[in-house]
Amino acid sequence: MVVYLGSTTMDMIDRIVQLMHRAKRCVVLTGAGVSAESGVPTFRGSEGLWGKFKPEELATVDAFLSNPKLVWEWYNWRRKIIGEVEPNPGHYALAEMETLFEHFVLITQNVDGLHRRAGSQDVLELHGNINRNKCLECASRFPDDIEINPDNIPVCPQCGGKIRPDVVWFGEMLDGNTINRAYDESAKADIFFSIGTSAIVHPAASLPVEAKRSEATLIEINVDKTPLSYAADFHIEEPSGQFLPILLEKYKEIAS
Numbered sequence: 001m002v003v004y005l006g007s008t009t010m011d012m013i014d015r016i017v018q019l020m021h022r023a024k025r026c027v028v029l030t031g032a033g034v035s036a037e038s039g040v041p042t043f044r045g046s047e048g049l050w051g052k053f054k055p056e057e058l059a060t061v062d063a064f065l066s067n068p069k070l071v072w073e074w075y076n077w078r079r080k081i082i083g084e085v086e087p088n089p090g091h092y093a094l095a096e097m098e099t100l101f102e103h104f105v106l107i108t109q110n111v112d113g114l115h116r117r118a119g120s121q122d123v124l125e126l127h128g129n130i131n132r133n134k135c136l137e138c139a140s141r142f143p144d145d146i147e148i149n150p151d152n153i154p155v156c157p158q159c160g161g162k163i164r165p166d167v168v169w170f171g172e173m174l175d176g177n178t179i180n181r182a183y184d185e186s187a188k189a190d191i192f193f194s195i196g197t198s199a200i201v202h203p204a205a206s207l208p209v210e211a212k213r214s215e216a217t218l219i220e221i222n223v224d225k226t227p228l229s230y231a232a233d234f235h236i237e238e239p240s241g242q243f244l245p246i247l248l249e250k251y252k253e254i255a256s
């Protein structure tokens with residue numbers, strides 16, 4: 001598929017590729033936008049996952065306690081969508097980018113597991129993984145390969161607590177080691193890409209700010225503007241699944 005990018009974007013690509021070649025440490029933060037071209041609905045877009053509901057109504061402990069059936073129906077619906085999609089060229093480009101730098105880490109807010117399926121190795125899943133199960137009370141892991149019946153939710157063999165998806169809900173702490181490493185990597189980045197995220201969910205949204213504060217070059221790839229766009233050194237308004245393969249081609253052209 002031939003993609004025509006504007007001349008500004010082509011000029012920006014040359015400058016970004018130069019910076020990529022000079023960078024030793026590359027950090028990438030992704031959000032739901034990188035999975036959009038795989039057919040996974042984003043959170044806040046018009047067709048968004050939240051379309052019918054508000055995040056607070058579903059992705060919270062309170063929602064699960066008051067209506068575990070509804071919450072599991074929502075997660076089963078999302079698991080079904082994710083089970084039917086494939087990584088897109090943007091995921092594969094990021095997996096290849098990992099091999100180009102002395103030090104590379106991919107930090108994702110996504111819970112769909114598509115980065116690992118595309119071959120990315122060093123992935124920090126800030127918000128967990130939708131295909132994993134755990135106990136609501138004692139957080140013991142629970143087999144992932146079982147279909148959860150919302151009308152008969154299994155309980156933890158250790159403590160009898162209800163089984164829930166192993167994702168981070170609003171109001172819940174992120175895993176300490178994961179978020180600490182994410183901050184550490186962001187503060188040491190030479191170049192930081194924020195891709196396909198609306199940059200409003202914290203603490204993830206503070207990572208690009210941390211990178212910028214530590215003098216990294218900040219590149220945003222998003223089909224829209226976000227609260228981060230003003231701070232970015234480059235704002236590329238293109239779909240990530242189309243733009244990232246072009247960026248990678250250009251990088252390899254100059255490398256050869």
Ligand code: BV8
Pocket residue numbers: 030031032033034036037042043044045048059109110111127167168169170171172173174195196197198199200201202203221222223224226238239240241
């Ligand atoms: C915590 C897992 C506290 C579950 C998710 C007021 C101010 C600041 C913060 C807060 C506040 N009120 C409350 C908070 C804290 C809250 C928060 O940030 N709320 C937001 C809404 C304001 N954060 C939390 O609660 C976090 N925990 O703070 O703990 C604490 C402290 C001490 C002690 C105890 C507790 C936990 C946050 C994690 C929530 N879990 N997901 C699940 O998935 O079911 S968040 C959810 O949003 C997803 O993970 C998603 O990834 C994430 C962020 O959304 P995006 O990924 O950005 O997706 P979105 O749809 O928004 O945007 C997509 C973007 O892609 C768009 O910009 C679009 O233009 C672009 N796009 C679309 N297509 C493409 C594209 N770009 C490129 N190419 C394309 N093709």
Ligand code: ZN
Pocket residue numbers: 135136137138139140156157158159160161
């Ligand atoms: Zn338990």
